[in-house]
Every structure is written in structure tokens, then in C-alpha cells.
Amino acid sequence: MEQYDLVIIGGGPTGAAAGLYSGRSRLKTLILERGMVGGQLAVTEDVENYPGFESILGPELGQKLMDHAEKFGAETKTVEVESVDLEGKYKKIITDGGTFESKALIVATGSMHNKLEVPGEDEFSGKGVSYCAVCDGAFFRDKELVVVGGGDAAVEEGAYLTRFASKVTIIHRRDELRAQKILQERAFSNDKMDFIWNSTVQEIKGNGLVSSLVLNDLKNDRAYEKSVDGVFIYVGLTPSTQFLNGVLPTDEQGHLHVNLKMETVFPGVFGAGDVRAESSMQVASAVGDGATAAIFAEKYIAENF
Numbered sequence: 233m234e235q236y237d238l239v240i241i242g243g244g245p246t247g248a249a250a251g252l253y254s255g256r257s258r259l260k261t262l263i264l265e266r267g268m269v270g271g272q273l274a275v276t277e278d279v280e281n282y283p284g285f286e287s288i289l290g291p292e293l294g295q296k297l298m299d300h301a302e303k304f305g306a307e308t309k310t311v312e313v314e315s316v317d318l319e320g321k322y323k324k325i326i327t328d329g330g331t332f333e334s335k336a337l338i339v340a341t342g343s344m345h346n347k348l349e350v351p352g353e354d355e356f357s358g359k360g361v362s363y364c365a366v367c368d369g370a371f372f373r374d375k376e377l378v379v380v381g382g383g384d385a386a387v388e389e390g391a392y393l394t395r396f397a398s399k400v401t402i403i404h405r406r407d408e409l410r411a412q413k414i415l416q417e418r419a420f421s422n423d424k425m426d427f428i429w430n431s432t433v434q435e436i437k438g439n440g441l442v443s444s445l446v447l448n449d450l451k452n453d454r455a456y457e458k459s460v461d462g463v464f465i466y467v468g469l470t471p472s473t474q475f476l477n478g479v480l481p482t483d484e485q486g487h488l489h490v491n492l493k494m495e496t497v498f499p500g501v502f503g504a505g506d507v508r509a510e511s512s513m514q515v516a517s518a519v520g521d522g523a524t525a526a527i528f529a530e531k532y533i534a535e536n537f
């Protein structure tokens with residue numbers, strides 16, 4: 233079984249920042265990532281609110297953060313963590329690529345997009361239903377698209393989609409967006425963007441590919457059909473903590489409970505970034521969490537081993 237000082241689960245900005253600090257502390261560090269490095273950054277177009285970078289592409293920032301961690305010695309492996317055993321002095325991390333032992337563990341697994349949970353969503357996934365504008369937007373050149381949601385992701389990615397689509401309609405269940413004001417201002421002044429308020433999607437229909445949505449007008453209690461070529465769904469995120477099987481305490485949505493040092497109730501086990509409760513869910517705060525967790529992990533190791 234391979235042994236490390238610190239294992240970090242998650243290769244997003246939190247995990248990369250933790251890896252950078254841990255590597256510079258000369259801890260034998262392993263970052264485990266199941267997919268692309270960068271976490272949500274990997275599926276984000278422009279990032280304009282990461283201090284020091286007026287504008288940078290999400291995947292580029294994600295890769296830069298990881299390259300920085302690797303430069304200082306952090307190792308990375310592409311594996312899926314299946315479970316953890318936190319009972320002994322050494323934590324065991326069981327993955328589809330073997331089991332690793334570690335003196336300390338940082339859970340930085342971030343979150344996954346939510347589904348709408350309506351008929352047709354699964355059937356047309358990849359056939360007009362998408363959760364990633366950066367990945368799929370270019371397939372919809374001169375097409376009419378709908379974006380569901382009213383948060384930062386819906387409005388920002390909706391604006392990105394206007395580079396390809398002839399029209400992007402945001403469908404929101406309330407009459408006011410949740411997104412940051414600067415994103416709202418840009419959306420309202422974008423000629424290609426339109427809004428349908430107080431409405432939800434009841435069903436996604438098509439024949440091989442998406443062709444229409446059944447919308448529910450909540451104010452007038454009326455259902456009607458709208459023709460569309462594609463639907464991008466941005467209705468929030470759920471923390472990726474399922475693999476923990478309840479070993480660590482979470483809130484109702486699955487966010488980890490941690491203190492200001494990012495410590496969980498298990499000594500030597502930390503939770504950081506979007507996966508923790510009360511996170512502000514920003515790249516800037518995620519890297520701060522990662523640095524904090526790594527600093528206190530190093531202290532824990534120095535005091536206990």
C-alpha cells in the first residue's frame with residue numbers, strides 16, 4: 233500500500249492550492265482527481281473575479297493552479313475514490329486504482345451540477361440537454377437555446393452561449409435573478425438574451441434530439457410548449473460527499489461541517505472549498521480554504537507523527 237504524508241481528494245482549485253502549500257512544506261503529497269483538473273473551472277469560460285487576473289479562461293486557470301502544485305512536488309493520480317477508512321492513525325483512501333495510506337487527509341471534492349429531474353432530461357442528455365456551455369455550446373451555432381436557472385452560472389454561461397446561438401432565453405422560476413449584479417447588467421443589455429420569468433420546465437420533448445419544452449407559467453397556472461434546439465441546465469450544485477457514506481458529519485445537502493481551520497471531527501481530516509458548509513463558492517475563497525487546510529494538516533502531522 234502506498235503511503236503519503238498528505239492525500240488530497242479533488243484536483244480543483246482547493247486541492248491544487250492545498251497541494252502547493254503541502255509540497256512547499258516538503259510533505260509527501262498526493263492529489264487524487266477522477267476527471268479533469270480544475271473542478272468547476274474546467275467547465276467555465278471566462279473567469280473575471282480571480283484576483284490578479286482581469287480575465288482568464290477557466291480551464292487555463294485550473295491547469296496553472298495544478299502545475300504550480302506539481303512544481304513543488306505534489307503528485308497527482310487520476311482515480312475515483314470509492315470510500316475512506318478514518319479510524320486508524322493512518323487514514324486509508326480506497327480507490328478504483330488501489331488503496332493509499334496517509335497521515336492526514338483533505339477532502340476537496342467540490343460539487344456536481346444538479347439535475348432538473350423532469351421527464352426527458354436523461355433521455356435527451358447529450359442530445360440537446362447539456363450542463364456545460366463550454367463543452368457543448370459550439371454545437372448550437374445559429375440555434376435557439378434555453379438556459380434554466382437564475383444564478384451566476386446560468387447568467388454567465390447563458391451570455392457565453394450567445395457567441396454561438398441566435399437567441400438564448402433564460403427561464404427562471406422567480407421574477408428576479410440571483411446572479412451578481414454585473415452579470416445581470418450584461419445579460420439585460422445583450423440583444424441575443426431574453427427572459428421568461430416565474431416559469432419552470434415541466435418536460436423536455438423531442439424526437440432523437442430536443443425540439444421543445446413544456447413550460448409551466450407559475451403566475452397564471454398555465455402549461456404551454458416552447459420550441460427549442462437545446463437546453464442548458466444550471467440549477468445549482470450538490471457537494472460531492474456521497475463516497476464518504478456518512479463517515480463525516482454533513483448538513484442536509486451533504487456539505488461537510490468544518491471549523492475555521494478546516495478541521496472535521498476526525499483529527500487529521502480536513503474539508504475545504506465548495507464541499508464545506510458556508511462556503512462562498514468562489515475560486516478565490518476555494519484556494520484560501522485549500523491553503524488553510526494544508527497549513528493545519530502540516531501542524532497536525534508535526535504534532536502527531
Ligand code: NAP
Nearest residue numbers: 281381382383384385386405406410466467468469512513
Ligand atoms: P445557485 O447560485 O445555487 O443558483 C441556482 C439557480 O437555479 C437559482 O436561481 C435557483 O432559483 C435555480 N433553481 C434551483 N433549483 C431549481 C429547479 N429545480 N428548477 C428551476 N430553477 C431552479 O447555483 P449556480 O449558479 O450554479 O452557482 C453555484 C455557486 O457558484 C454560487 O455560489 C455562485 O456564486 C458560484 N458561481 C460563481 C461564478 C462567478 O463568480 N463568476 C460563476 C458561477 C458560479 P432561485 O434563485 O429561485 O433559488
